[in-house]
Amino acid sequence: MSRFVLIKAVLGPIMRLMFRPRVEGAEHIPGEGPVILAGNHLTFIDSMIMPLFCDRQVFFIGKDEYVTGKGIKGRLMAWFFTGTGMIPVDRDGGRGGVAALMTGRRVLEEGKVFSIYPEGTRSPDGRLYRGRTGIARLTLMTGAPVVPFAMIGTDKLQPGGAGFPRPGRVTVRFGEAMEFSRYEGMDRDRYVLRAVTDSVMAEVMRLSGQEYVDMYATKAKAA
Template sequence: MWYWLFKYVFIGPLLRVVGRPTIEGAEHIPKTGPVILAGNHLTVADSFFLVLLVRRRITFVAKDEYFTAPGIKGRMQRWFFSSAGQVPIDRSGADAAQSALNTAVSILERGGVWAIYPEGTRSPDGRLYKGKTGVIRVALETGAHVVPIVTSGSEKVNPVGSRMWRFGKVHIKVCEPLDFARYRPLRERQCIVRAATDELMSVLYTSSGQEYVDRYAADVKAAS
């Protein structure tokens, strides 16, 4: 219930005024059944606009810091991210990545929509970075199609490093679904998983117009 109230009553109207969001290619998202939405990641606002514009309920796997802050502020933050379709995952342990993938698999096995940013974190400078292979591992395990999502304009509405939102125009482009079924018989081979991941990132690169960097965004952030 809170998800739909968040979308249509509490936050949705504000997002429409601030971001004037539009979407194209929404027909590429299946109306039923498991599907993975894999997009570029410019800012935190990407997730909120995606939830607003896609008719189906979307679930993200988010870091548990969003859900564990103390006090009234922490409770409000926990409600906000839960209402936006995000579920917490502990990323501090050695098996954190596998735990996140297991959660994603369970979402898809229930016929849901799982959204993920293959770069693993927000772009530090607006460029598109090397994709991590988790999204493809889940796709090959579940057989779910992967729908590339390209968001533009959100970095102007919600600039990185600023707590203040600005008026702008957000656009979401939904690309044609990618079917990686041909890779499933060889899904245990790392080179195959890497090749499929690069195929996905190539679509995001071509559709977004962003400059591509063959490095992980997290490594770039750590080195800065």
């Protein structure tokens, strides 16, 4: 039994009891082959809830600090996060984005499911912010379809992403798969990258019902 199956079997019922998740549109995720899941990011538990309620294992990028902790707590965190599909990457510095992109490409070329938050960070105020074009590069480089998704209600259960989440209801809503084969070979055209990214974010906005802000979330946080 893999760690993912074990974690899902143990934590799945607990998560269902705590968060009473309503999962909509999961049938839009292809049963096999590479696929990119692209969605909004409201709080820390997004990356714990969504993967546990997908039939296929979902891989995603996480901060390497989640797996480098010391002592029993550190080892347990590393076991849990890597077992649920997190791939630790040092995202600090100028090469962090490139490392994340190449990791996603490798996962997709292996025919797996890769999840990404195009905003690049958690929303500072519950609104949906401008997407970064890494999502477009990934789909154009690999040909993998994009399934947009929306996390709804997680920020109410864990405001600010800090502290233990309180019980409540959350919704995980998946949209229809999007494919961009018409742009094949244009993964270096910045206008194409922006158009693809914006079309994905428009679907995420439709699914989530969030107000859209045409600004990067990192700039909003800095301001």
